[in-house]
Structures are given as structure tokens and as C-alpha cells.
Amino acid sequence: MNENHIIKISNNLSIKDWQVKNTIKLFDEGATIPFVSRYRKEATGSLDELQIASINEQFAKLLEIDSRRETILKTIDEQGKLSEELKNRIEHAQTLTELEDIYLPYKPKKKTRATKAKEKGLEPLAKLIMRQEELNIESKAEQFVNDEVASVEEALQGARDIIAEWINENERARNNIRRLFQHEAVIRSKSVKGKELEGIKFKDYFELE
Structure with a gap:
């Protein structure tokens, strides 16, 4: 014990x-x-x-x-x-x-949009965006257009997917979001139009905030 x-x-x-x-x-x-x-x-x-x-x-x-x-x-x-x-x-x-x-x-994970983007060599672009030092990121993204990345927009989207996964896996970011929801989140409930009679026993929650 x-x-x-x-x-x-x-x-x-x-x-x-x-x-x-x-x-x-x-x-x-x-x-x-x-x-x-x-x-x-x-x-x-x-x-x-x-x-x-x-x-x-x-x-x-x-x-x-x-x-x-x-x-x-x-x-x-x-x-x-x-x-x-x-x-x-x-x-x-x-x-x-x-x-x-x-x-x-x-954690072992299935192939995600972020992992696919990394395989296409877009992680350096994601790091560049995260540093927030470039004023014309589109021109930098042009350098990543190749046989696997068809356009600047595809390069930028891949970089965004990588950044999204970084943030999702960041312990500090997750804790900050939890605290934000705990202190600022508002729960609302309302009845579905046309279902008022069906849910009459829950009428106290038809317009709740």
C-alpha cells in the first residue's frame, strides 16, 4: 500500500x-x-x-x-x-x-497534416513564421515551392499545420487555455425551435446563461 x-x-x-x-x-x-x-x-x-x-x-x-x-x-x-x-x-x-x-x-500518432507537411520539408518555414521576424513571408514561402509543394499557399498552409500541432502539444499553451476557459468561459443553453413541448420538463434551461 x-x-x-x-x-x-x-x-x-x-x-x-x-x-x-x-x-x-x-x-x-x-x-x-x-x-x-x-x-x-x-x-x-x-x-x-x-x-x-x-x-x-x-x-x-x-x-x-x-x-x-x-x-x-x-x-x-x-x-x-x-x-x-x-x-x-x-x-x-x-x-x-x-x-x-x-x-x-x-505519444505515437497516426500521420497528420503536420507530419505530412514536415515530410515535404516545410518545418523550416514554420519556424520562420513562429519567429515573427519576416515582413514578407510569402516571398520566403516561394522558396519551398517544388515538386511536392505546388504553390505558396500550400507551403503556408503546411507551415500553419505544423505550428498548430506545436501549439497543441505545448504544455504551457494547453494550461493557459484551460485557465482562460475556467475564468472566462460562458455556458449557454436554449431550446431547439419546434421542440419546446418535447423538452418541457427542461424548460428552466430553455434560456440559461
Whole structure:
């Protein structure tokens, strides 16, 4: 039983370490949440059913993170790209989201528009655009027109595809977008025209913001 998991769950739920440890042990023995709540109060310190369910849920999530962490470490190591710094970041990641963000640039992927553009030699053009130093990028793009790239527009589109993938795989950019949505996003709902009667039980949400 991972002691770090015990400490984390006890801190999250503001209960004692031994209560978490005993509850998890009961689950390992096959006990159910109602059984633990009703008949093992002496072992759990009289935790209620909601607290016991929370322990079960959080412990399962931590095990899922551990399993995913092992898979990611193995995959990147097999690629020969697992530096000590990267290994340390993966080992200290606290959530699945954080793990997946770190892993994304190394994740085996199907051929994308960006990979096709790279195969056509358009990555230098993408880097040039990202530096934002050229005033006439079209003239630079002309240098990439060849048998595989038919036009300036195709060269620019390929470069944009590469840049889009870079941004998508950038951990900092993804976190910034998440924070933006958390603080600025607005959720709206409205009824579909002609479906008002069909959805009458949801009328409170017909015009919600």
C-alpha cells in the first residue's frame, strides 16, 4: 500500500491516515461501501458512507494515475528519449491531465497534416513564421515551392499545420487555455425551435446563461 497515497487522501478528506489505510484494506478484502459503513465502524473510526465512497474513488484514481505513469515511462524510454529531467517530471505529475500533457509530444500518432507537411520539408518555414521576424513571408514561402509543394499557399498552409500541432502539444499553451476557459468561459443553453413541448420538463434551461 502506497503511503503517499494514504497521506494524500487523508489530507484531501481531513481524516486520519489510519482511517484511510484501514478502509482501503477492507476494500482489498472484498468489502463493499455499505458493509464497511455499517459493520466496520471500529476499523474506520465511524466514517460515514460518503467519506468511505470518497476514499474508494480517490484511491482508484491514484492507482489509475500510477498505471498510466508506468506506461508513459516505458513508452518514452523505448523511444530513447527519456532524459532524467523528463523522468522526474513524469514521476512527480499529480494528475492524469498533467501526465498526458507531458506525454503528448512523445505519444505515437497516426500521420497528420503536420507530419505530412514536415515530410515535404516545410518545418523550416514554420519556424520562420513562429519567429515573427519576416515582413514578407510569402516571398520566403516561394522558396519551398517544388515538386511536392505546388504553390505558396500550400507551403503556408503546411507551415500553419505544423505550428498548430506545436501549439497543441505545448504544455504551457494547453494550461493557459484551460485557465482562460475556467475564468472566462460562458455556458449557454436554449431550446431547439419546434421542440419546446418535447423538452418541457427542461424548460428552466430553455434560456440559461
